[in-house]
Amino acid sequence: MTSTQQIPGPLSLVCEVTHRCPLHCVYCSNPLVMQQAEAELPTEAWTRVFTEAAQLGVAHLHLTGGEPLARHDIADLIRAGRNAGLYVNMITSAIGLSEPRLAALVEAGLDHIQLSLQDADEVLANRWAGARTHAKKLEMAALIKAQPHLAFTVNIVVHRQNLDRLEEMIALAESMGPERMEIAHVQYYGWALKNRDLLLPTREQLERSTKTLREAQERLAGRIHLQAVVPDYYARYPKACVGGWGRQLMLIDPAGRAMPCHSASIISGLAFDNVRDHDLAWLWHESSAFHRFRGDDWMQEPCRSCERKTVDFGGCRCQAMQVLDDADATDPACHLSPHHEQLIKIAEAAPAGTNTLHYRTIELLSHS
Amino acid sequence: MIEDLQQVPQLARGCRVQARSEEEIVLLVPEGLLRLKGAGAEILALVDGQRTIAQIVETLQAQYPPEAHTQIATEASSFLASLHQRSVLLFRQP
Numbered sequence: 001m002t003s004t005q006q007i008p009g010p011l012s013l014v015c016e017v018t019h020r021c022p023l024h025c026v027y028c029s030n031p032l033v034m035q036q037a038e039a040e041l042p043t044e045a046w047t048r049v050f051t052e053a054a055q056l057g058v059a060h061l062h063l064t065g066g067e068p069l070a071r072h073d074i075a076d077l078i079r080a081g082r083n084a085g086l087y088v089n090m091i092t093s094a095i096g097l098s099e100p101r102l103a104a105l106v107e108a109g110l111d112h113i114q115l116s117l118q119d120a121d122e123v124l125a126n127r128w129a130g131a132r133t134h135a136k137k138l139e140m141a142a143l144i145k146a147q148p149h150l151a152f153t154v155n156i157v158v159h160r161q162n163l164d165r166l167e168e169m170i171a172l173a174e175s176m177g178p179e180r181m182e183i184a185h186v187q188y189y190g191w192a193l194k195n196r197d198l199l200l201p202t203r204e205q206l207e208r209s210t211k212t213l214r215e216a217q218e219r220l221a222g223r224i225h226l227q228a229v230v231p232d233y234y235a236r237y238p239k240a241c242v243g244g245w246g247r248q249l250m251l252i253d254p255a256g257r258a259m260p261c262h263s264a265s266i267i268s269g270l271a272f273d274n275v276r277d278h279d280l281a282w283l284w285h286e287s288s289a290f291h292r293f294r295g296d297d298w299m300q301e302p303c304r305s306c307e308r309k310t311v312d313f314g315g316c317r318c319q320a321m322q323v324l325d326d327a328d329a330t331d332p333a334c335h336l337s338p339h340h341e342q343l344i345k346i347a348e349a350a351p352a353g354t355n356t357l358h359y360r361t362i363e364l365l366s367h368s
Numbered sequence: 369m370i371e372d373l374q375q376v377p378q379l380a381r382g383c384r385v386q387a388r389s390e391e392e393i394v395l396l397v398p399e400g401l402l403r404l405k406g407a408g409a410e411i412l413a414l415v416d417g418q419r420t421i422a423q424i425v426e427t428l429q430a431q432y433p434p435e436a437h438t439q440i441a442t443e444a445s446s447f448l449a450s451l452h453q454r455s456v457l458l459f460r461q462p
């Protein structure tokens with residue numbers, strides 16, 4: 001596929017409406033260099049973006065951050081998304097939420113709320129989040145549970161330090177009353193990469209957790225849909241890059257830069273165009289960052305002649321960049337990659353212990 | 369498969385049907401969209417939080433000749449079951 005003129009528009013638009021966040025998660029996937037508050041797009045710019053997104057065929061709007069609640073206009077943004085005809089999802093830590101504020105968001109048209117859970121144990125949960133948030137989160141969950149029209153998902157973020165408490169975490173999540181639970185392993189970009197050696201689960205842990213998951217899935221079937229993603233360090237094949245680079249998703253960062261992926265800025269040589277200068281259709285069809293890994297012309301062997309290339313799209317570009325310093329290489333998580341061993345070694349050499357966690361801190365740079 | 373046909377299906381919170389164009393009817397759910405082809409939209413239109421699964425099947429069957437009835441029953445209940453499995457439809461006792 002060389003011509004991108006005819007490609008369909010994206011289905012999802014992820015908007016990082018701010019990088020401000022009261023938490024300091026040890027596995028935050030935001031870039032190490034974050035956007036400052038003053039550089040954030042104003043309400044009207046986001047509103048225009050949502051309208052253009054709907055015209056381009058987007059169905060889902062994901063409001064994320066940072067903490068989207070850090071914006072005072074979050075209800076206006078939700079309303080603008082809904083008015084444009086989009087399905088509006090918000091991913092939040094619930095810090096900054098209150099009963100009246102939740103009511104305002106629902107009234108504005110919020111369809112779905114996603115809350116992340118750091119641990120079953122309060123002290124530890126606060127430790128992973130780098131802030132005292134656990135109790136507040138449970139309080140807010142009770143309010144969300146009582147909302148008759150708002151879909152509710154609890155995301156459980158797992159890693160070496162909490163995976164042994166998976167059962168307790170699932171039980172806690174269950175008591176929060178969601179229809180969906182998502183168990184996600186930390187992805188090792190951004191801050192998490194700095195902490196990779198401490199967060200990567202061991203193979204035994206994973207095997208045990210797989211059993212726990214199966215049992216929970218059976219027990220919860222028909223009441224709570226439980227979805228789990230295996231960390232790709234131990235998988236045979238890499239995960240499909242969010243439906244393929246430039247195929248289904250567009251992300252807008254707080255300053256308005258349009259990106260094919262949330263960590264695309266780690267790939268050297270990519271230039272991002274801005275919604276301040278272009279409309280969404282132009283960005284999707286013309287912006288060079290979206291062309292960079294679209295289709296399969298860029299692929300090297302073994303991907304180029306592999307039949308799975310339309311299934312996993314050669315895996316994650318950011319992981320190839322981070323581990324191999326070559327964004328065009330086959331994702332080393334793939335067992336067919338000549339560098340697969342290198343990744344397994346990183347995974348298996350990881351020591352246990354929690355002494356030197358790097359917390360996300362605000363390291364602001366003037367925006368690029 | 370569904371064992372108890374007396375259960376009442378209802379769309380879960382945050383799941384809604386939307387027409388994206390004249391030909392394209394979708395069910396919007398938190399994790400994405402499900403394209404509803406022909407019968408899918410018809411079946412969902414009967415899900416109102418009142419009708420039981422059995423009633424939904426009967427209503428559909430009434431619109432088709434008898435030789436299609438078995439097939440309709442199988443297809444409709446497997447469609448409902450698959451949505452139930454994803455927590456898009458909740459089943460409750462009447």
Ligand code: SF4
Nearest residue numbers: 241242261316317318
């Ligand atoms: S390149 Fe990697 S991080 Fe980026 S979207 Fe694809 S899979 Fe995700």
Ligand code: SF4
Nearest residue numbers: 303306308309314334
């Ligand atoms: S070689 Fe490339 S396309 Fe084939 S399975 Fe591995 S990553 Fe996917």
